[in-house]
Amino acid sequence: MSSGFSIEQADDLARGFVPFPADRAAQYRKAGYWTDRPLDSILTDAAAAWPDRPAIIDAAQRYTFAELDAAADRAAGGLTRLGIGPGDRVLLQLPNSCQFAVALFGLLRAGAVPVMCLTGHRTAELGHFAEVSGAVALIVADRAGGFDYRDMAATLVAQHPTLRHVLVDGEPGPFVAWSSIRDGAGPPVHRGPADPDLPALLLVSGGTTGLPKLIARTHNDYVYNATACAQACRLTGDDAYLVALPAGHNFPLACPGLLGSMSVGAPTVFTDDPSPENAFALIDRYRITVTGLVNALAKVWAQACEWEPVLPTTLRFVQVGGSRMSPEEARFILERLTPGLSQIFGMAEGMLNFTRPGDPEDVVVHTQGRRMSVHDEMRVVDEDGHDVAPGEEGELLVRGPYTLNGYYRDDDANARAFSPDGFYRTGDRVRVFTAGARAGYVEVTGRIKDVIHRGGETVSATDLEDHLHTHPGIYAAAAVALPDPYLGEKICAAVVFRGRPITLAELNTFLDERGAAKHARPDVLTAVPSLPMTAVGKVDKKQLVARLV
Template sequence: MSTENAVKPEWDPANKLYPPEFERRYREAGYWTDDTFAQLLDVAASQYGSNEAVVGLNWAGSEIRWTYKEVLDRAIDIGAQLSRAGVTVRSRVLVQLPNIADFVPVVAAIFRIGAIPLFSIPAHRRDALGSFIEAAEPVAIVTVGRYGDCDHRKLMRETLLETEYRPQVLVLAEDPLEFEVLDSPTDSVSVPRHTHTVPAAAPEPTELAFLQVSGGTTGVPKLIPRSHAAYHYTLRRSVEICNVTQATRFLVVIPCAHNFAMSSPGILSVLLAGGTVVMCPDPMPSTAFELVEREKITLVSLVPPLLMLWLAMSGKSAADLSSLEVINVGGAALAAEAAARVGPTFGCTLQQVFGMAEGLVNYTRLDDRSDVIINSQGYPLSPADEIKILNEDGTPTTEGEPGVLWTRGPYTIRGYLGGVGADSFDEEGFYCPGDIVRRLPSGHLRVEGRISDHINRAGEKISAEEIENHIVALPQVVDAAVVGVTDPRLGERSCAFIVAQPGKVISHSEINGYLRDRGLANYKIPDQTIVREHFPVTGVGKLSRRALRKELASIAEDQELGLRT
């Protein structure tokens, strides 16, 4: 269904995230409660005050351990600073923080004063950040100074030069440059230093709680509105399904602002259950393995490329990984061959997760048969999740046959912020994530692929059109086509096919340097560049991406054969 022909809902999605009849249905069924994120940390601190809540490095590189009571003290302190900076109830605050312990009290502070966080991952650059600011109009931004190879202060400076909005930028750093310091303590002693504190807000459970970022289906990612009631339900169910308890010690390896890292089961689920969140500062297996041994990690969530690295490095490491009980793998389909190696290699249970920030989450259950865990991506979190598997013409597939997934349920959104991407939703409120799935006799789903021209690289969704639009802006380029090819490590890798101006020469490094200069995130930079005199076309003269993919797959096969011989 095209955006122009999308049926207008009878309710106003700008103010109500779900139609009234569905609000009543989900409330009466007990899926939705009065729980909100404004009170989450206060409730957790009252129940688990002396439990260890967060372990990791903070923004200053200090190794700290905070109890639930100490995290709450920090959240109250940070909330007071945010309030003085002009953040009020329902204000939006863009958060771009790496995997540091400060992430938890900063986010808790925003929730606690009734404001709305917008979660951005550290890899986002000017193009994405600028679009988030334009769409969400945040009154404040919370970020760090230099982290890894990026100075986020300068990134924000460059981003704001390209937009008319001027949010207050608060920086976790000794030197904020022209911005304001977010004065978070650098030690593990909790001493609130501000006399003015703000009581926990009391938002309506059906109100907008926060904004997440989609994988992007039209170039720059879209913003996903999540309500308190709907998202809280996913946390409670994830705690139940994944057996998260006070004894759980969860290692955050993937970016902490990812939906997968936050809820499936994730940081927020662990805090809800009174467990411990351990922040891993970088994704290298050596770093993670050291933390698993030292912190007696029981649970970790990985995307398939990271799992493959873990499998490759496990035999080369002397670290004791015996505390691991469950490894969650999601973000992209996991090959059965790799899935089968998890149990024997790590001595723990694999739990496959197929979900999306827009809503639907599927888990294999911890007591599923091993063949089901290895060969499927789970079944829905909720009995109220509705699944349609359709042919291209919109008719239902024969049971067991692959088709396009459409879904609706008590935590799947009904639209993106601002009404963009309306063609991803049908008139009944079902959402299409673009996945091709089949349903097994057990009810589990198996992911067969994607229907779009988008590339799933290590769990990050890349829009071919976005990258192409940047490349063709180069004066020596006539045309560009970006396609993906299966990669055993990344899931998919990207290749830019280029048609250059006659007599012009352009290299892979030149293309990539140009894209970085234009502010694209590193994961969007093509892994390979091939220059062609012309592109293959279909019978009606359109670009044949299928032919390019076939050519790329053939090249990859030849390269693999060459390595083997």
């Protein structure tokens, strides 16, 4: 059975994909960053080098590298027999578990392109992903976190005819059981060579304007992303990585995450319960040495070290990202939780900055790291797009061997998000230090895009406001970030009501019925008589936040 790409399949996948320019692609190959390997070769190589080592572990299962390799092959065969083949986009929405990894590699082996959905996404987001990508299938759990994904799947199938297949991990209801695809017998899949310059998978953006966008990551750039990050973090086969954040995120997937750990023969442990009690027990049981956390969760873990009976003593290195830490927060985590801390400032779009093992404490607590690759190009510009003086603040623009060149099938977003010479406008305000031990390191000083960083998730204020304005009882609304000691920022909806104010519970029920993402719902609802406006007629959010605080 073959899964090689036909010309038509390759053309369909490439439609709306913005490739790397030929001259830069040649530079990255010459530098040895790009090796023209398919993304799933990370597993193939690990199974050949360390067949009997544990590869993935969760509360119910474990696989060695050889067992995971064989399971991926079986899943690829089942997917191919079902009619899912090269270039087909498939929405992958599974919780943190071994089956997430089996499904991911099974799709890659079949030549399909996973769309890495988060478990908190609902019909609004998944419907958007299906429409933009032209996805033909959806893989979900039966239930997780009290939510029945089969009901959502039924709605999506009714609304999006391209979704021909729904595969359910667990009790399938009216759909196909994932176990029947994963464990089915049949001939092996013999895939033709994947085009390493085409998308291997589609990540989702944090959502800065409207619904999240799709980020095409190629085989070449994502293999480099994972392996270079593992090398920079000094990851070895003696380490063990804990996936405590949603596995579909770029951070726990490839920074270094699951893929980076696999590249050096280290096991990955999955958990869908990141509470200190559960996580510390897993860290102790499996001798976890490395994990990635958002700022809010890292602080909770550090505080819990005061009272938890089992402490995470094997941790040597914790990456913390999602929002900027203050020096005091960084020192607190170093003192309480781990002897090694890496601040990481990055994005699913590509560019990564992080502090390294061995960096001086002054650098670790006062910066958000330095670029991963010497070929990462960084510009810091003013409001007119002109480069600022060295060391001055401005918006960060980037391009490089693992940074996208355009969102997938979104010309309007690309016109806004990229400079004429191909630099991605991050929307983050930074300064790059020029002298001393911090030279070349980045400090994030603010942001330009209208987003809220809640517990590590980037929430589009515009998207939430669009939902709010559909409520018949709301005349005007603005979504703003308020400081929160645990979440970093919490979501506040400031609302001008038409009549009787509604409660926060009523509002979130309304947002749930609209299919808004779980993590994008307000924590605070405040009734206001009017919204302050700027001279050009826009909501003055700085003044609004000042009033609310």
